[in-house]
Amino acid sequence: MSRFASIRKQYQHLLWSTDLSGLKPIRRGLVTTLRLLHVIGRDLTEGQLTLRAMSLVYTTLLSLVPLLALAFSVLKAFGVHNQIRPTLLVMLEPLGTRGIQLTEQVIGFVDNMRVGVLGAVGLGMLVYTVTSLLQKIEDAFNHVWRVRRPRRLAQRFSQYLSVLTVGPLLVFSALGITATLLTSQAVQTLAKIEPFGTLIGVIGQLIPYLLVIAAFAFVYAYMPNTRVRFRSAMVGALVAGILWQSLGWGFAAFVAGSTKYTMIYAGFAIVIMAMIWLYLNWLVVLIGASLAYYHQHPEQLLLPHRELQLSGRMREKLALLAAAHIGQHFYRGEPAWTVEGLAGHLRMPTTALEPVIGAMRHQGLLLETADEPPCLVPARVLDTVSIKELLDAIRIDGEEPGLSADTMYRIARVDQLIQGIDESLNDGLRGQTWRDLVEANMTVAHP
Numbered sequence: 001m002s003r004f005a006s007i008r009k010q011y012q013h014l015l016w017s018t019d020l021s022g023l024k025p026i027r028r029g030l031v032t033t034l035r036l037l038h039v040i041g042r043d044l045t046e047g048q049l050t051l052r053a054m055s056l057v058y059t060t061l062l063s064l065v066p067l068l069a070l071a072f073s074v075l076k077a078f079g080v081h082n083q084i085r086p087t088l089l090v091m092l093e094p095l096g097t098r099g100i101q102l103t104e105q106v107i108g109f110v111d112n113m114r115v116g117v118l119g120a121v122g123l124g125m126l127v128y129t130v131t132s133l134l135q136k137i138e139d140a141f142n143h144v145w146r147v148r149r150p151r152r153l154a155q156r157f158s159q160y161l162s163v164l165t166v167g168p169l170l171v172f173s174a175l176g177i178t179a180t181l182l183t184s185q186a187v188q189t190l191a192k193i194e195p196f197g198t199l200i201g202v203i204g205q206l207i208p209y210l211l212v213i214a215a216f217a218f219v220y221a222y223m224p225n226t227r228v229r230f231r232s233a234m235v236g237a238l239v240a241g242i243l244w245q246s247l248g249w250g251f252a253a254f255v256a257g258s259t260k261y262t263m264i265y266a267g268f269a270i271v272i273m274a275m276i277w278l279y280l281n282w283l284v285v286l287i288g289a290s291l292a293y294y295h296q297h298p299e300q301l302l303l304p305h306r307e308l309q310l311s312g313r314m315r316e317k318l319a320l321l322a323a324a325h326i327g328q329h330f331y332r333g334e335p336a337w338t339v340e341g342l343a344g345h346l347r348m349p350t351t352a353l354e355p356v357i358g359a360m361r362h363q364g365l366l367l368e369t370a371d372e373p374p375c376l377v378p379a380r381v382l383d384t385v386s387i388k389e390l391l392d393a394i395r396i397d398g399e400e401p402g403l404s405a406d407t408m409y410r411i412a413r414v415d416q417l418i419q420g421i422d423e424s425l426n427d428g429l430r431g432q433t434w435r436d437l438v439e440a441n442m443t444v445a446h447p
Contacts, residue, residue, distance in 0.1 A: 053286055056282040057282060145228075145289070216285070220237055221233040240285060323437060340373065
C-alpha cells in the first residue's frame with residue numbers, strides 16, 4: 001500500500017505540478033496527453049457526460065421521425081430526397097441486418113408523414129419537436145463548454161431553423177456531388193492509369209470519413225453558445241471521427257455475435273441495439289466536444305476538479321480586477337471586454353470569472369451589450385459606484401430572500417461582530433469610487 005501511495009503521489013505531482021515550459025517537446029507532449037486523458041476520464045466518471053448522452057438518446061428517439069420528415073420536405077424541393085435512405089444505412093451499418101430493418105421502418109414512418117396536410121398546429125408541433133432536440137444538444141454542449149446561459153429564444157428559432165433547412169441540403173448535396181465526381185467518365189478514365197487509380201480508390205474510401213469529420217467540426221463550432229476556434233473544433237472532430245469509425249467496427253462485431261440476445265429479447269432486440277448504438281454515438285460526440293474545449297482552454301488541464309471553487313478573498317480580488325479593467329476601457333472609449341477576453345488577460349479560467357461577472361450583473365453594476373459574444377460595460381456612472389458596493393456585490397451573491405444573513409439564528413455578539421466588520425469596511429473605503437479605482441489603475445504600468 002505504501003508503494004502504491006508513493007506511485008500515486010508521483011503521478012499527481014507529474015500531472016498538476018510539472019512546469020511544461022522546461023520540458024523537451026516529447027516529454028511535454030506526453031504530460032499534456034496524460035492530463036488530457038485524466039480530465040476526460042474524470043468527466044466520464046463524474047457521470048454528467050453519460051447522463052447527457054442518455055438524455056440525448058431519449059430525445060433523439062422522439063425527434064428522429066419528425067427531423068427526417070422536415071429534412072425530407074426540404075430535400076424533396078431540391079430533388080435530392082433519395083439520399084436519406086443510403087445515409088441512414090451508413091449510420092446504422094454497425095447494426096448489420098437489424099440496421100437495414102430499422103432503416104426501412106424509419107423511412108416508412110417518414111413516407112407516411114405528410115407535412116403538407118398537418119395544418120398549422122401539426123406543423124408547429126413538428127417544428128417544436130425538432131427544435132427541442134437541438135436545444136437538448138445545445139444544453140449538453142454548453143455543459144461541456146461551461147457555458148451557463150443558453151441562446152436567447154429568438155436566436156434559437158432563427159438559427160435552429162436555418163440549420164434544419166440549409167444543413168440537410170448542404171450535406172446531401174455534398175454527398176451527391178462526391179458520388180457524381182467519382183463516377184464521372186473523366187475520373188473513371190483516369191482511374192485506369194496508375195498510380196492515379198490507387199489514389200482515386202483511397203480518396204473514395206476517405207471521403208465518407210472526411211465528411212463525418214467535417215460534420216462533427218460544424219457541430220462543435222456552431223452548437224455551444226460561445227465562440228469556438230476552428231482549430232479546436234477540428235481537433236475534437238478528428239478524434240471523434242476516428243473514435244466513431246473504430247466504435248462502428250467494434251459494435252458490428254458485437255452485434256454479429258449477439259444471437260443469444262436476439263433469442264432472449266426477440267423483437268425488442270433491434271430496439272435495444274439501436275438505443276445502445278445511439279448512446280455510444282452521442283457519448284463519442286460529447287467526448288469530442290470535451291477535447292475541443294480543453295484544446296481551446298489548456299489552462300483547464302491544470303485543475304484537479306472540473307468546477308473551480310474560489311475562496312471569498314479571491315472572488316473579491318477578481319471582482320476588483322474585473323471592475324478596474326472594464327471601467328478603464330469604458331473610461332477611455334476603448335473596445336469593451338468580453339468575458340473570455342478578460343479571463344485570458346487576467347490569466348484566470350473563464351469558469352472562475354463568470355460567477356463574479358454574474359454577481360456584478362445581478363446587483364446592477366454591469367451590463368452586457370447585444371453583441372455576439374456579449375461585451376461588458378458599466379451599468380452606472382463610475383463616480384456613483386463606491387468600492388464598498390463592488391465588494392458587497394460579491395459578498396451577498398447567492399443569498400436567497402428566505403435564507404440570508406438577516407433570517408439566520410440571531411446571537412447579539414455575532415451581530416455586533418458582523419456590524420463591526422461592515423463599519424470597518426465603510427470607514428476604510430469611505431469616499432473611494434469605481435472611478436478612483438480606474439484612474440489609479442491607469443497610472444500603473446502593466447506587463
